Amino acid sequence: xxxxxxxxxxxxxxxxxxxxxxxxxxxxxxxxxxxxxxxxxxxxxxxxxxxxxxxxxxxxxxxxxxxxxxxxxxxxxxxxxxxxxxxxxxxxxxxxxxxxxxxxxxxxxxxxxxxxxxxxxxxxxxxxxxxxxxxxxxxxxxxxxxxxxxxxxxxxxxxxxxxxxxxxxxxxxxxxxxxxxxxxxxxxxxxxxxxxxxxxxxxxxxxxxxxxxxxxxxxxxxxxxxxxxxxxxxxxxxxxxxxxxxxxxxxxxxxxxxxxxxxxxxxxxxxxxxxxxxxxxxxxxxxxxxxxxxxxxxxxxxxxxxxxxxxxxxxxxxxxxxxxxxxxxxxxxxxxxxxxxxxxxxxxxxxxxxxxxxxxxxxxxxxxxxxxxx
Amino acid sequence: xxxxxxxxxxxxxxxxxxxxxxxxxxxxxxxxxxxxxxxxxxxxxxxxxxxxxxxxxxxxxxxxxxxxxxxxxxxxxxxxxxxxxxxxxxxxxxxxxxxxxxxxxxxxxxxxxxxxxxxxxxxxxxxxxxxxxxxxxxxxxxxxxxxxxxxxxxxxxxxxxxxxxxxxxxxxxxxxxxxxx
Numbered sequence: 040x041x042x043x044x045x046x047x048x049x050x051x052x053x054x055x056x057x058x059x060x061x062x063x064x065x066x067x068x069x070x071x072x073x074x075x076x077x078x079x080x081x082x083x084x085x086x087x088x089x090x091x092x093x094x095x096x097x098x099x100x101x102x103x104x105x106x107x108x109x110x111x112x113x114x115x116x117x118x119x120x121x122x123x124x125x126x127x128x129x130x131x132x133x134x135x136x137x138x139x140x141x142x143x144x145x146x147x148x149x150x151x152x153x154x155x156x157x158x159x160x161x162x163x164x165x166x167x168x169x170x171x172x173x174x175x176x177x178x179x180x181x182x183x184x185x186x187x188x189x190x191x192x193x194x195x196x197x198x199x200x201x202x203x204x205x206x207x208x209x210x211x212x213x214x215x216x217x218x219x220x221x222x223x224x225x226x227x228x229x230x231x232x233x234x235x236x237x238x239x240x241x242x243x244x245x246x247x248x249x250x251x252x253x254x255x256x257x258x259x260x261x262x263x264x265x266x267x268x269x270x271x272x273x274x275x276x277x278x279x280x281x282x283x284x285x286x287x288x289x290x291x292x293x294x295x296x297x298x299x300x301x302x303x304x305x306x307x308x309x310x311x312x313x314x315x316x317x318x319x320x321x322x323x324x325x326x327x328x329x330x331x332x333x334x335x336x337x338x339x340x341x342x343x344x345x346x347x348x349x350x351x352x353x354x355x356x357x358x359x360x361x362x363x364x365x366x367x368x369x370x371x372x373x374x375x376x377x378x379x380x381x382x383x384x385x386x387x388x389x390x391x392x393x394x395x396x397x398x399x400x401x402x403x404x405x406x407x408x409x410x411x412x413x
Numbered sequence: 414x415x416x417x418x419x420x421x422x423x424x425x426x427x428x429x430x431x432x433x434x435x436x437x438x439x440x441x442x443x444x445x446x447x448x449x450x451x452x453x454x455x456x457x458x459x460x461x462x463x464x465x466x467x468x469x470x471x472x473x474x475x476x477x478x479x480x481x482x483x484x485x486x487x488x489x490x491x492x493x494x495x496x497x498x499x500x501x502x503x504x505x506x507x508x509x510x511x512x513x514x515x516x517x518x519x520x521x522x523x524x525x526x527x528x529x530x531x532x533x534x535x536x537x538x539x540x541x542x543x544x545x546x547x548x549x550x551x552x553x554x555x556x557x558x559x560x561x562x563x564x565x566x567x568x569x570x571x572x573x574x575x576x577x578x579x580x581x582x583x584x585x586x587x588x589x590x591x592x593x594x
Contacts, residue, residue, distance in 0.1 A: 050489055050576060062574035070567045077559060080439050082446035090446045176532060178524045194448045358522055358539060364452050365523065368530035376449045383451035389521065394545040 091383040094198055095391065101205050102153035106395035110388040112166050112182075114157055115149030116297055116402040117349045117356035120308065122171055124341035128315070131265050132257035134369030135173045137340055143172045144343060147356040148244045148300060151184060156401045158293035165296065167249040167271055167311075168361035169343070180365035182381075183249035183271060187238055188231045189327035194380035196225055231328040239279050243299040245309045246275040253363065253381075254324035254373040257315070266318035266373060268331065271311035271343055275303075297402040301348055308346035312339050324373040351400040360389035417482040418583050426472045427584055430465065434507070437461050438559045445552075459518075460527040462511040469507035476504075485578045499561060499568075506558040512536075513554060517547035 052059060075084070082088050098110040105113060122144050128137025136142050150157065151164035164184050171179040191197045203221035204213050222229040241247040249271045256264045292298055303309060317336040323329050351357040364372055364382040372378045419427070437458065444454040484493055518525045519535030520543040526532045537543060573581035 050487065050492065050578075052575070059575055063571070066567055066570040066574065069570065070563050073566070074563060077439060077442060080446075081442035088446070089448055091448055091451065092446070094448065175530070176524065176534070177530055353541065354539075358541060360521065360523070362523075365526075372452060379450070379452035380448045382455075383448045386451075387445075390545070390548055393521070393541040393548070 089195055089198055091387040094194065094380075094384045095387045097198060097201050098153045098388070101201060105153075105155045105398070107392055107397035108155040109149075109153075109392060111153045112149035112151050112168075113153050113155035114297075114401055115147045115166075115351065115356075116300070116400070116404060117145070117147055117351055118345045119143075119145045119347040119349075120343065120345040122313070122341055122343050125339065127338055128257070128340040129259075131259055131267070131315070131317075131338075132369040133260050134179065134257075134367045135175065135177065136171050136179055136367065137369070142174075144345075145170050145172070145356055145359070146345070147351075147359070147361065148297070150296065155398075159296040160293070162296075165244055165247055165249075167244075168356075168359075169271075170356075170359055170361065170365075171367075173367050177367040178365055179367045179370060180359070180361050180363065181251060181269070182361040182363055183251050183269075185238075185241070185247040185249050186235045186252070187250065188234050188330050189252045189377065190228050190231045190235065191225070191377075192227055192326050192328050193376045194384075196228065197377075197380070200225070200228065227326070227328040234330065239277065241273070242278045242280050243296055243303070245300055245303045246273045246277050248272045248311070251363075252327045253375045253378050254318060254322075254327070255366075255378075256324075256371040256373050258369055258371055264371065266322060266324045267315045268318070269313060269315045272314050274310040274312065274342075294402060301404055304346070304348045308344050310345075311343045313341050313343060314339050325375050327375055327377050348404050350402065350404045353397070357397075357400075360385050362386065417485075417579055418586055418588065419481060420479050423472075423475060423479060423481070424584055424586075426468065426475060430468055430472065430507070433461060433465055433468070434558070435562065437465060438555060438562070441555055442559075459514075459525065462514050463527060463533070465507065466511035466515075469504070469511075472507070473504060482583050485580065488578070496568075499565060503558075503561055503565065506554055506561065510551065510554045510558055513547050513551045517544055517551050520544035520547055 055063075078084055082090050095110050102110070102113070109115075122136065122142045124137050124139055124142065126137070126139035128134070131137075146167060146169040149166045149168070150159060150162035151166055152162050164186055166182060166184045168182040169180065173179065191200055200221055203217045206212055207214050222232075251269045254266050254268050257267050258264045315338050316331055317338065318324065318331055319335070322331045322335070349355055362382050362385050364378055366372070418424070440454050440458050440461070444451055444458060447454065484496060488496075515525060515533065516537040519537040520540050522535075522539045524532050525535070537547070569581050569584075572578055573585075
């Protein structure tokens with residue numbers, strides 16, 4: 040005959056014996072400790088901790104809430120085309136995108152501001168985001184900017200810099216003393232901003248080059264991991280802003296950057312070369328404020344051809360979070376802390392905008408490119 | 414006299430999954446509130462979630478084909494109802510939380526990468542609205558699972574320390590289930 044150990048368990052709790060009270064209190068404390076640990080890990084007990092939600096909150100404080108739009112790089116347009124690999128990348132990475140052949144690409148051009156209706160002449164940084172659809176369902180997403188280095192090293196500095204650079208509601212301009220004290224505490228940012236300001240500024244999206252800024256690692260078939268940064272280098276000849284008759288301070292068209300791109304694509308496809316810079320053990324991978332020496336080996340891995348452009352809409356690039364850590368096998372994150380921070384905050388921005396009703400984009404593409412919707 | 418126990422395989426599954434699910438809940442809540450730690454936590458979260466889904470399926474089959482020890486005689490009806498009901502919910506959530514997570518990534522058009530080139534196909538159509546609903550559901554179900562875990566853990570200790578009815582030992586004992594004492 041089978042029986043439980045205690046043939047006459049007592050299920051009556053009232054009136055409680057002193058032992059019962061002691062046991063229940065002990066159990067309550069144990070349960071409460073686990074719940075408190077959970078709340079702590081979730082950030083509920085540390086309101087000062089920098090979380091992805093707080094970074095996106097700050098974007099909203101500064102730019103306002105624009106339902107349905109990305110919290111940064113809000114004004115943009117969808118593009119599509121192909122990447123033709125020359126096979127040179129296979130020595131460095133097992134990623135199928137680098138084998139000789141063609142990979143379909145969709146993407147997005149944007150200006151690096153969190154306001155979806157900002158006039159183009161008020162922006163200083165342009166971005167190219169791409170999603171390579173590899174065979175077998177793998178994907179490589181990358182978001183690149185047309186600046187040589189990133190202004191900050193990590194998320195905390197980014198968060199502080201946003202506040203320091205925030206325009207004063209009274210004057211409409213940032214308070215110079217706040218920026219000065221931020222730069223005094225962050226000399227790496229002062230240096231990076233000099234390099235960013237000194238860069239040649241092209242007339243538009245098509246003749247600009249875009250940089251990954253963050254370092255990544257290419258991993259080859261032998262398991263060798265190589266630090267890299269990549270760029271999309273424009274094939275269209277560089278023309279500096281101001282030389283081509285574009286008056287940046289008072290353009291007749293507030294969307295001149297996007298409208299120029301639409302007109303350029305109406306004439307034919309636009310190309311960029313994918314160039315990787317190969318880092319050495321001397322090069323910092325965890326500091327995107329520092330450029331690697333000019334002498335580093337640069338290898339061209341293929342050509343990006345963009346031939347289609349479309350207004351952001353459900354079903355195209357509008358639905359895509361260009362998370363820089365969506366990577367195929369053969370490309371791995373480096374120890375750059377900005378990568379995880381970008382991945383985390385983009386996911387928060389994506390979550391918020393996905394829940395919101397959509398407003399039509401400022402950038403409207405007339406039906407000039409034949410029916411091809413990226 | 415035989416000790417009332419779950420079969421050894423059931424106990425192994427229970428404790429393995431207990432550790433995995435508790436780790437998963439802490440990783441999940443920590444991941445969405447973190448910045449620098451986000452990526453490595455996420456890279457554990459996805460394969461661990463799929464592992465839990467697979468083990469939940471094995472566990473459900475095991476539960477259906479193998480005898481579980483009956484609850485002790487004399488246990489009040491309300492307590493029996495709470496015990497059965499909470500276990501049905503626990504099983505449902507062991508499936509629902511990872512499945513909703515997988516569907517949510519599909520709706521957002523994220524590749525469901527487990528490790529390296531190993532990834533799963535999408536199980537939901539791409540849709541912002543669907544993603545938004547599933548994303549909210551994923552958190553709500555996970556928090557329900559955590560609350561249920563706390564109740565389960567608390568109840569197990571009450572069985573051990575207050576009722577002393579052998580229910581705790583039926584899962585917690587290291588003894589082999591079949592041997593005579």
